[in-house]
Structures are given as C-alpha cells and as structure tokens.
Amino acid sequence: MMNMLLVVICGGFVLFLAARTYPFIISRVFEPDDSRPTPATEFADENDYVASPSAVVFAHHFASIAGAGPIIGPIIALAYGWGPAWIWIVIGGIFYGAVHDMSAMFVSLREGGKTIAEVARRTLGTSGCVLFLLLLLIVISVVNAIFLKMSASALQSAYPLEALGLGDAQTLLRTRTEGGVVKGIIGGIATTSVIVMTIAAPVLGWLIHRKRVRTGRVFMAAGIIGVGGVVLGFFMPVSLSMNAWTWTLIVYLFFASWLPVWLIIQPRDFMNVQVLYGGVLLLVAGTIVAGMSGDGGGSSAMQIPFSRMMEGSQEKGPIWPIMFITIACGAISGFHSLVATGTTIKQIGRESDCRRIGYNAMIFESFLALLVLTAVASQMPFSEYQRTVEHAGGWILTFAIGCGRLFANLGIPLAIGSVLGILIIEGFLVTTLDTSIRLTRYLVEELSAQVFGEPKAATSPSRTIARRIVSTLVAIGLMMIFVLSPQAEKALWPFFGAGNQLIGALTLTTVSVWLLQRGKRAWFTLIPAAGMVVTAIAALMYIVHQKYAGDADNRIVLICAGGVLLMLAMGFVIVATLRMWAAVRRSAKAT
Known part of the structure; x- marks a missing residue:
C-alpha cells in the first residue's frame, strides 16, 4: 500500500510547478498591465465595485469558490478508487479548472468588470446571452438549494458519540438521543461561530475600507474573531432546529445579497477563511506526521484501493462521465466563473491579480481536494467508508472521522479532531452560500435588462436599492423551488455536478470565441471546452434517464430542469460554433 505522504507530495509538487509556470505562459494572451485602472477603481461605487488588497480579495474568492465541492466530491469519488480521482483532480485542476477561472476573470477585466453572461452577449449576441442566462439561473438555483439544505443541516447536526470517539459520560458536547443512539450536537458550536462572525463583519469591513487599517493587523483581528467564535461555541453552543435555521439563513441571505459587499460578505469571508486556512494547515500537518511514521500500514498507508473502476461504475454510474462531474470543484467548477466575474473582479485593484487569484485559488482548491481524498482513503478501510458514506449526513461524517x-x-483527541473536521466543512458551506445568492441577484438583473431593457442611468438611489431588493427576492424564490421540492441532498448532488460542469464548459466556450474574435490564440481554452461540453451533456443525459426517470413522481422538478438545461446547452453550443466559425473565417481572410 502506498504511503499517504507520497500521494500528497506528488500531487502537491505537480500543482505547485504548474502554478509557477503555466499561468505565466497563457496569461500573455491577455497582456496584463498594472498601470491600467481596473473596473474596481474605474467604477468605484462603495457597494459592488470596491478595490481591495490582494490578500483580502484572495480570501473572499477562495472562501466563495471552495464550498462543499472539494470536500464532498472527492469523498464520493473514492467509490472508483483513489487513483482515478487523484489523476483527475491534478490534471483537471491544472489544465481545466484554473485555466477556466483565470481566463474568465481576465475576459471580464477586459470587458469592464462585466459578468460572464454579459460577456456572452457581447461575444455571441443576444440569443447566446439569453440562453446562457437561463441556464445559469437554473444551475445556480440548484447550487443555492443544495448549499442551503446542507448548511441548515450542518448547523444543527448531531453525530453518534461512538463515531466521534466519545463515551456517554463525556462533557465536551451537548447530546440528544435519536432512535436509541446518543448523539453529540456539533452544529451548535458552528452556530455560535457563524453568529459571532456575522455580527463582527460590519466592524471589520469598516476597519478595512473606512479606517484603511493595515492588512497585517486586519489578518490578526480576523483570525482572533474567527478562532474565538469556534472556541466560544464549545462553551456556549446555540441550538436551533433545521427549519428555524433554514428561515434564519434565508433572512441573512436577503440582506447579504443587496447590502454593500464590504459590509457583510467580504469581511465575513475574510474572518471565516482564517479558520479554513487553519483547517488546511492541520490537514497538511497531520498528513506529514502520519506519513512520516512510515510503517507501511495503519494511518500512514492508503487503505482504500487504488482502483475500483469496475465496481464503482456499477455502484455510482460509468466512470466517464460520472466521476468527472462528481469531483466537481476539486477539478473544475463553472460556479467559479460566476464568482470570478461577479464579485471578485469588482474588488481587484491590479490586473496581475487576475493571474495570482484566478489561477492560484483554483490550484489551492485542488490541493485541498487532494488532502481530503488522502485523509479519508488513508484513515478508513473501504468497508467502513462504504458503511459510513451511505448514511444520512454520511458525507460530512466520513470527512469528520477521517480528520x-x-x-x-x-x-x-479524536473527538475534538472530528468536531474540527465538521467545523471546517460547515465554514466552507456558509461562505459560498451568501456569495452565490448575490451572484444570482446579478443574473436576475442581467436577464431583466435583456428582456425589459437597461434601467435609466439617472435612476435615484432609492430606485436602485428597490431594484436590488426585488432581484434578491426573485433569486430567493428560484432557490425555494428546489428547496421545497422533495429532493434530498444526495439526489441534488449529481444534478449539481453535471450542471456545474456544464457552466464551466460553456464559460470556456465563450472565452474561446472572445479570443478568436480578437485574433488571439485560444488552444488552451478550446481543448478543455470541447472535453467538458461532451462530458457535461453526457452526464446530464445519464443522470436524468438512469437516476431520476425511475422515480419520476418525486424527481419531476429535476427531470424538467434537466430537460430544459439540455435544450439550452444545445442551443448555446450551436450559436457558439457558428460564431467561432465566423471568427476563424475572418482571421483566414485577413491573412
């Protein structure tokens, strides 16, 4: 059995080497120049366009893109063995995901901070833009629904004391009994942490953007608040029911969507990311110490088989395309383009930050996916993994036990380590959810502009705020369609994976057309675009036909949404292909 440290070192080295070379090569196409103003400085409005220090923007971007995907995706993909998942995470992260994120950010930069949907309008025309917007709204509404369900579930979660390494006499956690099983209430700890950071967010935002406090001091304050909230949670856990948490989160999302980004979302992400950075450091340190034991067994070796492609294909679906869309954000995520061109680009103060943040944040996320893959595969025999992952809340519990x-x-202690594992994934969930709802608001406003026309430039501030509030209510309403339908997280995840990769494929297609229309090289986006278009469409067809059709009464919403997505995707690909062909012909005539 292979030593876990070797698995991480090999993957980490390849990712690091790629980050130090590949983005510098391909970013030349976009000609970054730090002397030029960015959209954040050119259109500064102290609401959406807010130029910020690189470290603050990276924290917001990473916390927003690194949701549950890089943790849950690799855990599910272990059904195929750790080898195939490892290969796709590394190759996908370097040549697909990071290229996707960085190129989308650069194109948005060149288009004045416009979202990828608006770039599609300028590149593919109104028809391409409307097709893309409708597709984006369906997929991101599913993303919002699954993250809301998982966040509410995680914030009131309870896990068997035995699985956490605790006895009935323990005093670390509050308990409740379900079905004769005594469970420790972990969600209350995360609840306290979330409340503390949300209350402190406006103060931290004021320090960053009004008092211009140095980044180092802000880092220190954010770290103290973030860690302090977790510690306080152990002593003063707050318990709410899942239903109460669902509606509490909806109220929070309503305000986070339209209030200035510097007031809640950005400082909250900056605090929460300190906890997430700490979690990644613990994963790295644990891997090094466990791997250095070098005894070839126990916690130092990979216990889940290298390959289970045949068995996994029978259990989860064919390795292609299902494993590729299951790993999701660990390799490539279309959701990242919405963050990159929606909120992140409006905060970037230097053009070169598109390369640093766009490419490196995705590489860091792929490294996180490798750490998760290794932690679970080395700490759990496959039989235990299979038992645990299939239970309700099994994805999170599997990660917690591995941690x-x-x-x-x-x-x-095992119990505290397991609790920390759950807190890590809960932190990723909530920071992604609030950004995602804000992005949905942007998409609703863009679709409205396409259908009803652009709002007048001289609109009063009160009308602007009213428009944002209405768009927010529409965004929340779209999310609630999937929240209130009888779909469990495990039914939503494959749809999320396929739809998410489809957005990535169409984003790469849009960027490719944009480059070709300007006579620039596009091979580095065209190749992954072609691969992901075929993969995402094949996965969506398989999921709707094989996984949902047999339970049509309970899956009717997802079946209809899947059918609409397929039609929209086909239409978009046809429009993009025609535009690409026209651009190539013009280029050929010019030479």
Missing part, C-alpha cells in the same frame, strides 16, 4: 483520526497524529 479526527488524522489529527490524532498531532496529539489532538
């Missing part, structure tokens, strides 16, 4: 056993190598 607990890995962190035990650092001298952290």
Whole structure:
C-alpha cells in the first residue's frame, strides 16, 4: 500500500510547478498591465465595485469558490478508487479548472468588470446571452438549494458519540438521543461561530475600507474573531432546529445579497477563511506526521484501493462521465466563473491579480481536494467508508472521522479532531452560500435588462436599492423551488455536478470565441471546452434517464430542469460554433 505522504507530495509538487509556470505562459494572451485602472477603481461605487488588497480579495474568492465541492466530491469519488480521482483532480485542476477561472476573470477585466453572461452577449449576441442566462439561473438555483439544505443541516447536526470517539459520560458536547443512539450536537458550536462572525463583519469591513487599517493587523483581528467564535461555541453552543435555521439563513441571505459587499460578505469571508486556512494547515500537518511514521500500514498507508473502476461504475454510474462531474470543484467548477466575474473582479485593484487569484485559488482548491481524498482513503478501510458514506449526513461524517483520526497524529483527541473536521466543512458551506445568492441577484438583473431593457442611468438611489431588493427576492424564490421540492441532498448532488460542469464548459466556450474574435490564440481554452461540453451533456443525459426517470413522481422538478438545461446547452453550443466559425473565417481572410 502506498504511503499517504507520497500521494500528497506528488500531487502537491505537480500543482505547485504548474502554478509557477503555466499561468505565466497563457496569461500573455491577455497582456496584463498594472498601470491600467481596473473596473474596481474605474467604477468605484462603495457597494459592488470596491478595490481591495490582494490578500483580502484572495480570501473572499477562495472562501466563495471552495464550498462543499472539494470536500464532498472527492469523498464520493473514492467509490472508483483513489487513483482515478487523484489523476483527475491534478490534471483537471491544472489544465481545466484554473485555466477556466483565470481566463474568465481576465475576459471580464477586459470587458469592464462585466459578468460572464454579459460577456456572452457581447461575444455571441443576444440569443447566446439569453440562453446562457437561463441556464445559469437554473444551475445556480440548484447550487443555492443544495448549499442551503446542507448548511441548515450542518448547523444543527448531531453525530453518534461512538463515531466521534466519545463515551456517554463525556462533557465536551451537548447530546440528544435519536432512535436509541446518543448523539453529540456539533452544529451548535458552528452556530455560535457563524453568529459571532456575522455580527463582527460590519466592524471589520469598516476597519478595512473606512479606517484603511493595515492588512497585517486586519489578518490578526480576523483570525482572533474567527478562532474565538469556534472556541466560544464549545462553551456556549446555540441550538436551533433545521427549519428555524433554514428561515434564519434565508433572512441573512436577503440582506447579504443587496447590502454593500464590504459590509457583510467580504469581511465575513475574510474572518471565516482564517479558520479554513487553519483547517488546511492541520490537514497538511497531520498528513506529514502520519506519513512520516512510515510503517507501511495503519494511518500512514492508503487503505482504500487504488482502483475500483469496475465496481464503482456499477455502484455510482460509468466512470466517464460520472466521476468527472462528481469531483466537481476539486477539478473544475463553472460556479467559479460566476464568482470570478461577479464579485471578485469588482474588488481587484491590479490586473496581475487576475493571474495570482484566478489561477492560484483554483490550484489551492485542488490541493485541498487532494488532502481530503488522502485523509479519508488513508484513515478508513473501504468497508467502513462504504458503511459510513451511505448514511444520512454520511458525507460530512466520513470527512469528520477521517480528520479526527488524522489529527490524532498531532496529539489532538479524536473527538475534538472530528468536531474540527465538521467545523471546517460547515465554514466552507456558509461562505459560498451568501456569495452565490448575490451572484444570482446579478443574473436576475442581467436577464431583466435583456428582456425589459437597461434601467435609466439617472435612476435615484432609492430606485436602485428597490431594484436590488426585488432581484434578491426573485433569486430567493428560484432557490425555494428546489428547496421545497422533495429532493434530498444526495439526489441534488449529481444534478449539481453535471450542471456545474456544464457552466464551466460553456464559460470556456465563450472565452474561446472572445479570443478568436480578437485574433488571439485560444488552444488552451478550446481543448478543455470541447472535453467538458461532451462530458457535461453526457452526464446530464445519464443522470436524468438512469437516476431520476425511475422515480419520476418525486424527481419531476429535476427531470424538467434537466430537460430544459439540455435544450439550452444545445442551443448555446450551436450559436457558439457558428460564431467561432465566423471568427476563424475572418482571421483566414485577413491573412
């Protein structure tokens, strides 16, 4: 059995080498120049366009893109063995995901901070833009629904004391009994942490953007608040029901969507990302210590098989395309283009930050996916993994147990390590959800502009705020269609994976057309675009036909949404292909 440290070192080295070379090569096409003003400085409005320090923007971007995907995706993909998942995470992250994120950000930069949908309008015309907007709204509404369900579930979560390495006499966690099983309430700890950071967010935002406090001091303050909220949660956990948390989160999302980005979302992400950075450091440290034990067994070796392609294909679906869309954000995520061109580009103060943030944040996320893959595959025999992952809340519990056993190598008690694992994934969930709703608001406003025309430039501030509030209500309403339909998270995840990769494929297609129309090289986006278009459409067809059709009464919403997505995608590809062909012909005539 292969040593876990070797698995991480090999993957990490390849990712690091790629980050130091590949983006510098392909970014030359976009000709970054730090002397030019960025959209954040040119259109500064102290609401959406807010130029910020690179570290603050990276924190917002990483916290927003690194949701549940790089944790849950690799865990599910272990059904195919750790080898195929490892290969796709590394190759996909370098040549697909990071290229997708960086190129979308650069194109948005060149188009004045416009979203990828608006870039599609300028590149593919109104028809291409409307097709893209409708597709984006369906997929992001599913993303919002699944993250809302998972966030509400996680914030009131309870797990068997035995699985957390605790006895009935423990005093670390509050407990409740379900079905005769005593469970420790972990969600209350995260609840306290979320409340503390949300209350502190406006203060931190004021320090960053009104008092211009140095980044180092802000880092320190954010770290103290973030860690302090977690510690306080152990002593003062707040317990709410899942239904109460669902509606509480909806109220929070309503305000976070239209209030200035510097007031809630950005500082909250900056605080929460300190906890997430700490979680990644713990995963790295645990991997090093466990791997250095070098005994070839136990916690130092990969216990899940290298390959289970045949068995996994029978259990989850064919390795292609299902494994590729299951890993999701660990390799490529279309959602990232919405963040990159929706909120991140409006905060970037230097053009070169598009390369640093766009490419490197995705590489960091792929590295996180590798750490998760290794932690679970090395700490759990396959039989235990299979038992645990199939239970309700099994994805999160599998990660928690893997973290607990890995962190035990650092001298952290198993119970506390497992709790920390759950807090890590809960942190990723909530920071993605608020940004996602804000992005949905942008998409609603863009679709409205296409259908009803652009609002007058001289619109009063009160009318502008009213328009944002109405768009927010529409965004929340679209999310609630999927929240209120009888879909469990495990039914939504494959749809999310296929739809998410479809957005990535169409984003790469849009960028490719944009480059070709300007006579620039586009091979680095065209190749992954072609691969992902075929993969995403094949996956969506398989999921709708094989997984949902047999339970049509309970899956009717997803079946209809899947059918609409397929039609929109086909139409978009036809429009993009015609535009590409026209651009190539013009280029050929010019030479």
